[in-house]
Amino acid sequence: MVTRARDPGPLAREIEHTADLGLEVEAPTLGVLFERAGLAVLGLVVDIAAVEPRTRIDVGIAADGHEALLRDWLQALLLRLQTDGFALSELAVEAVGTDRVRGWGAGEPLDRARHAIYTEIKGVSYHELAVRATPRGWWARVILDV
């Protein structure tokens, strides 16, 4: 499946957290959870709806457990955006297990003239990080350090 910035409906819900930003994400599958969480985090930094999916890049992460995988996946996407200046507006997870996630993203180089910048996120914290299976699919909570 592919999740797109312009898909209708919210990707995640912002939650209260004193110093930083928290997000809760729900999805029918673990793969879509990673896609929605990824776009939700990128969407806090830049208006991803204005980003054209011109170029595809591969994203692959290995880590121990769903929480660490999600955290490193989000951190990798943020690095692409904030360090390499490449913004994504589509994400697709092709395979995800307990120690590996593999997929691709589509987007274009960041262009301040066309892409509104909202904020900068320093990183994704381990604090209260959670990924759980629910009767309706999957749920995750991440706290972002801003």
Place this chain on the structure above:
Amino acid sequence: MELRRVGEHVWEIPRHGGMRVPGRIYASEKLVRDLRDDPALQQVANVAHLPGIVGCALAMPDIHWGYGFPIGGVAAVDADDGAISPGGIGFDVNCGVRLLRTGLDADDVRPKLERIADALYQAIPAGVGSDGAIPTLTVAEEKQMLARGAAWAVARDFGRASDLEASEEGGCLRSADPDAVSATALARGRSQVGTLGAGNHFLEVQAVDAVYDAKVADALGLYAGQLTVMIHSGSRGLGYQVCDDALRAIGQAMPRYGIAVPDRQLACVPLSSPEGRQYLGAMAAAANFAWTNRQVMSGLAERAFEAALGIGPAALRFGLVYDVCHNIAKIEEHVIDGVRRRVCVHRKGATRAFGPGHPALAPRLRALGQPVIIPGDMGRYSFLLVGTAAAMAETFGTTCHGAGRLMSRAQAKKAGRGLDLVAELAKRGVIVRAQSLRGVAEEMPWAYKDVADVVDVVDGAGLARKVARLKPLVVIKG
């Protein structure tokens, strides 16, 4: 959590469980009332579990929840057999503040503030999507910068050599080991030298609106009505990555040293261990990045003022009053229970405040005590203080660092919904230029405690002495 009052401004968490020392919190009754149910108190007790901790696990009056250590937390561990905890320094290594003076009176410049705001906003890159002030560095150049700190920027005409002695450590920790910094951290820092960043970071043009100690203010080149500039920023993505890398490595190594701590974000290893030494070298390099970053932005601000006002350096008389670190660990000597000891002082959201006569201060500052800069929110005021002998005796020469948040970012945004935030600040006489209105909403004055409440506690407790108050006129936000 049991909290026992042991002085007018001092409260103690008695030793219990695995705590090696008591916790001690500096606060007024009002601040303690707000703290009673705050998880930050438990974090003070957790810090007291650190191997080698001496004295007390301390918290300043701006204490609030942080990752592992509370913000406003201070812990000194024995330099020989204590442990280093990256969580006790924080992700933004050497996040700090500097205060610069000008030779201008605020009243004379007031009609030109809009022009100055525009020039500063253009000159100071914020971060995401903006080009840095310095072309992207090569790895070799970046490592040189990490080894040299603020002097690297001075050599490239950002500020002047005299700025270096007005900086903690002269703007450089010589223990920096650029080779201990990961490739990812280097990549994150390469294009960020001279960038402000987002969150609570800012550049402000201010006016000195109250002077409490005219003698010290005069010695620091400050007077009522003077135009000043304050910059709050840190080590950007590079510092974050250094902390992130260390938490991972130290978390894995900790069981090998038989260390157990109550929170994984307090992960620590012996200072003398390979992992401990690697982190200290990388942290010092990140600290040097932060000093370079603030030094470059000072130079950019100076040029922006000159261009906006059509004046030269002789008329502007830009110069650094002082530059302090908020998030850092340093090896220092302190007298503990009557014995002089070498300790590693972790300060996370806390400011060094060495008293008069301390040899670490530049000769021209030695009689005064170390200048301490305490920023407030962007609608009210900030403070300049000086360190005291009492801080040396009680808190390892440490005082508070800021106001502390009152509302979450989500709450602050909700409170600002429907309001023209820029107009709200204009009513308070503050001109704002910001990359993101959302960022402005999260940083509105109502989201923060009144910094005067915090400063009054440290002044009352004798941990620092008030010198002057500074009112914002222009705020530049990332």
